[in-house]
Amino acid sequence: MTDPAAIPVVEPQDLFLWRERALRLETEVGRVVIGQERVIRFLLIALLAHGHVLLEGDVGVGKTTLLRAMARGVGGPYQRVEGTVDLMPTDLIYHASIGDDGRPRLEPGALLRHGETLAVFFFNEINRARPQVHALLLRLMAERSLTAFNREFSLPYVVIFADRNSLERDETFDLPAAARDRFFFEVNVSMPTDPDARRQLIFDRRFHDTDTLVAEIGEGLLDYRALPALARLIQAEVTTSPALEEYVLSLWTALRDPVAAGIALPDIDMSRLVKGGASPRGMAYLVRAAHVRAWLEGRKTVMPEDVRAVFIESVAHRIFVDPIYLLRREAIVRDLCTAILEKVRAP
Ligand SMILES: Nc1ncnc2c1ncn2[C@@H]1O[C@H](COP(=O)(O)OP(=O)(O)OP(=O)(O)O)[C@@H](O)[C@H]1O
Numbered sequence: 001m002t003d004p005a006a007i008p009v010v011e012p013q014d015l016f017l018w019r020e021r022a023l024r025l026e027t028e029v030g031r032v033v034i035g036q037e038r039v040i041r042f043l044l045i046a047l048l049a050h051g052h053v054l055l056e057g058d059v060g061v062g063k064t065t066l067l068r069a070m071a072r073g074v075g076g077p078y079q080r081v082e083g084t085v086d087l088m089p090t091d092l093i094y095h096a097s098i099g100d101d102g103r104p105r106l107e108p109g110a111l112l113r114h115g116e117t118l119a120v121f122f123f124n125e126i127n128r129a130r131p132q133v134h135a136l137l138l139r140l141m142a143e144r145s146l147t148a149f150n151r152e153f154s155l156p157y158v159v160i161f162a163d164r165n166s167l168e169r170d171e172t173f174d175l176p177a178a179a180r181d182r183f184f185f186e187v188n189v190s191m192p193t194d195p196d197a198r199r200q201l202i203f204d205r206r207f208h209d210t211d212t213l214v215a216e217i218g219e220g221l222l223d224y225r226a227l228p229a230l231a232r233l234i235q236a237e238v239t240t241s242p243a244l245e246e247y248v249l250s251l252w253t254a255l256r257d258p259v260a261a262g263i264a265l266p267d268i269d270m271s272r273l274v275k276g277g278a279s280p281r282g283m284a285y286l287v288r289a290a291h292v293r294a295w296l297e298g299r300k301t302v303m304p305e306d307v308r309a310v311f312i313e314s315v316a317h318r319i320f321v322d323p324i325y326l327l328r329r330e331a332i333v334r335d336l337c338t339a340i341l342e343k344v345r346a347p
Pocket residue numbers: 032033034035036058059060061062063064065066164165192201207208209210213
């Protein structure tokens with residue numbers, strides 16, 4: 001059980017201190033994972049909204065290192081599993097073995113080992129796991145609880161960090177729409193573009209040992225137990241104007257009906273492109289993300305630039321397209337989002 005006395009209290013008058021801690025975490029992670037400032041900012045925003053994140057990208061670009069660095073920054077127990085085709089949901093809940101006395105024994109698996117204090121649950125290569133595992137994860141992400149041994153287990157702090165590499169599509173299981181929708185952000189990670197960062201990654205041995213690299217981050221800089229309350233306070237603290245609300249509604253309308261919004265993409269039949277996914281939940285997540293972005297920028301009001309900064313990572317993974325466009329889905333949806341941002345006039 002968590003010691004209630006140890007849970008940090010988050011008061012409105014201390015919000016500036018929490019912002020300093022959040023920015024310090026961002027700086028420290030940025031020293032360890034170089035050339036990925038954009039992705040680090042998204043992970044920070046997701047944590048401050050107490051949301052789950054899926055990273056996608058090339059192999060060996062630092063996704064795992066980044067997630068481990070962030071997990072260390074929030075402190076608390078974490079668990080990590082590798083997605084494999086033979087992983088079953090029960091493997092995450094318990095392990096069965098035979099004890100020295102010859103009797104069967106059950107031990108808690110990765111999800112239950114730390115009780116309700118589990119802070120971060122990493123799911124490496126999530127697309128290698130079967131749909132049954134995705135289903136368990138879906139409930140965990142939506143409700144932060146699971147049922148096992150005829151009991152409800154609550155994991156009130158847990159944040160899911162998942163990654164999948166974008167290269168291998170064979171022998172993998174695409175995440176179902178509902179599970180994808182529960183990720184607050186889906187963020188693409190690519191190679192750093194800065195030549196200096198590239199040089200350092202290859203020649204500086206500091207970047208070759210992930211364990212010592214991650215240990216450079218101050219543990220628990222942004223206490224994981226404060227995140228649910230902090231996320232609520234940030235949402236309450238930052239406001240939106242009627243003009244901003246109209247802007248978000250127009251973006252939503254354009255996502256649902258790009259033709260009516262006058263959006264055209266080369267070689268795409270716009271009238272059949274979008275089949276669903278631009279849901280109220282998705283748009284609510286977008287607004288939550290924009291609140292956090294504004295707060296990190298030191299503002300109490302959401303500006304159009306906040307919405308624009310988080311638009312693609314908040315909504316693109318929720319959009320479902322006609323099957324004829326499935327193979328090129330990622331690129332088309334990204335182009336659609338970019339075209340919408342260009343077309344819809346900001347206040
Ligand atoms: N931007 C970066 N900053 C710091 N270290 C990096 C960066 N990119 C790669 N590395 C280093 O490269 C190695 C591989 O990184 P990591 O395992 O995090 O990649 P990955 O994207 O998770 O790969 P995979 O998809 O194969 O799991 C690690 O030693 C890591 O420290």
